[in-house]
Amino acid sequence: MNIVKRWQRLRDELPDGVRLVAVSKREPVEAIETLYRAGQRAFGENRARELAEKHDALPEDIEWHMIGHLQSNKVRLVAPFVTLIHGVDSLHLLEAIDGEGARVGRVIPCLLQFHVAEEESKFGLDPAGARALLESGSYANMRHARLDGVMGMATFTPNEGQVRAEFARLRELFGWLKGEFFAGEESFKELSMGMSGDYPLAVEAGSTLVRVGSALFRPGDEG
Numbered sequence: 542m543n544i545v546k547r548w549q550r551l552r553d554e555l556p557d558g559v560r561l562v563a564v565s566k567r568e569p570v571e572a573i574e575t576l577y578r579a580g581q582r583a584f585g586e587n588r589a590r591e592l593a594e595k596h597d598a599l600p601e602d603i604e605w606h607m608i609g610h611l612q613s614n615k616v617r618l619v620a621p622f623v624t625l626i627h628g629v630d631s632l633h634l635l636e637a638i639d640g641e642g643a644r645v646g647r648v649i650p651c652l653l654q655f656h657v658a659e660e661e662s663k664f665g666l667d668p669a670g671a672r673a674l675l676e677s678g679s680y681a682n683m684r685h686a687r688l689d690g691v692m693g694m695a696t697f698t699p700n701e702g703q704v705r706a707e708f709a710r711l712r713e714l715f716g717w718l719k720g721e722f723f724a725g726e727e728s729f730k731e732l733s734m735g736m737s738g739d740y741p742l743a744v745e746a747g748s749t750l751v752r753v754g755s756a757l758f759r760p761g762d763e764g
């Protein structure tokens with residue numbers, strides 16, 4: 542099966558209200574062009590420099606998602622065009638995004654990344670960290686970074702029960718923030734969860750954005 546067929550099958554699988562971010566990290570621009578011609582518009586990258594280079598090489602109407610860990614000093618590379626920064630896990634990073642947004646005259650949509658997996662290595666906030674960020678004076682004064690929801694990754698495990706529980710936890714965190722800090726804010730609506738190995742479970746748990754790479758570009762090599 543070719544990439545366009547895999548893409549069509551995946552899109553048919555996703556219910557209304559769940560959008561696909563095609564994760565094109567380490568893929569050449571030609572692979573992105575193929576999916577672009579088929580109609581895909583949202584692409585995700587995890588390195589700021591690669592994201593900026595691909596943005597420069599490809600059509601203007603692509604939505605670029607920064608899905609990886611972003612260092613504050615790299616925000617400048619993506620601020621002029623990025624559609625959504627998924628992995629905000631510190632006030633310091635959000636301050637950098639706000640500062641760069643002001644510099645380029647944009648409001649930059651972001652998601653707060655939570656740590657729900659068992660693995661130590663995964664980035665992300667815990668509830669206390671999120672509360673501290675949202676209650677800070679610095680956050681209250683931001684005009685060029687906007688929080689549109691939450692993002693997270695489940696543990697890489699064949700244990701479906703565990704993955705389901707972690708996605709449920711992420712959804713609960715989303716609901717908590719929505720109720721306590723973003724009630725009435727329509728733009729706070731995104732729940733970014735689900736990758737090649739676990740997106741069906743993420744969709745069941747309420748994902749609005751799945752980030753799928755290897756299942757599209759390199760089937761057989763998932764994980």
Ligand SMILES: *Cc1c(COP(=O)(O)O)cnc(C)c1O
Nearest residue numbers: 564587608736737752753754755
């Ligand atoms: C690479 C990556 C993905 C996509 O992973 P696949 O298993 O290739 O689908 C999703 N989210 C993040 C944060 C990633 O770094």
